[in-house]
Amino acid sequence: MANQVEPKLIKPLYDELQKERFVILATIDHETGGPNVSAISWVFAKDESTVYFAIDNRSRILENIKNNNLAVINMIANESTYSIYGEAHVKEERIKDVPLKLALVEISIKEVRDVMFYGSKIITEPQYDKTYDKVAAERLDKQVMEAMKKA
Template structure:
């Protein structure tokens, strides 16, 4: 059985400094079933106990977290896959070039969930398919909010 920690280790903190594909699992506020979404605007703080990520102001996940703060982040990084359990709090709407909400996660536990004998050799990659200048502007605004 994998060791469960109460905080992120430094290698994972370093890995979670933005532009990552991270799975977000919340509890659907209407059906009470698991709800999966993907986030990429994400920053782990140096205390190892806090992660912040940004969502659009009307994101279903934000409303789910407001109803039930328990969540899981599925993370690829530091040569493995991790399940980060925590409780999220959702900010009021923040208006910049677009409207955002910032979710602050207080980490309860971190578990390496990679199967026995496995090691992650390459992390998932993605490209932004909208205007490059707008992407830079939005990224700059969001990371200012998260740090």
């Protein structure tokens, strides 16, 4: 159903954000003032109004958020495409119990909008494969997701 707007995550989106998944994050670039778009996968819905994501603490995304806290997560799920808009802030500069230097960012959701063009639906969602050591990737992914769940 195109153009539906909600103040929080609907159940299918909340459920999808209980596990690692591919999403697109848009922030405002701190140098150019233009859009900055990144693909991320360590994302977790703490509740229907809050989304966490983990990123390298040297990421440009952190400087962008510190200068302008508005952010959008674009997500393909539930046979559609959604923009999850809100205010972001760095919750933890360094996530504990994770071997990489990752920051935890919290987005307080202001609006969830179905942005799929009229008269269409998604029939296949994006999939990805880790291209480095599979065992190490699984271990790290589990550590990061568990840390976000505890936050």
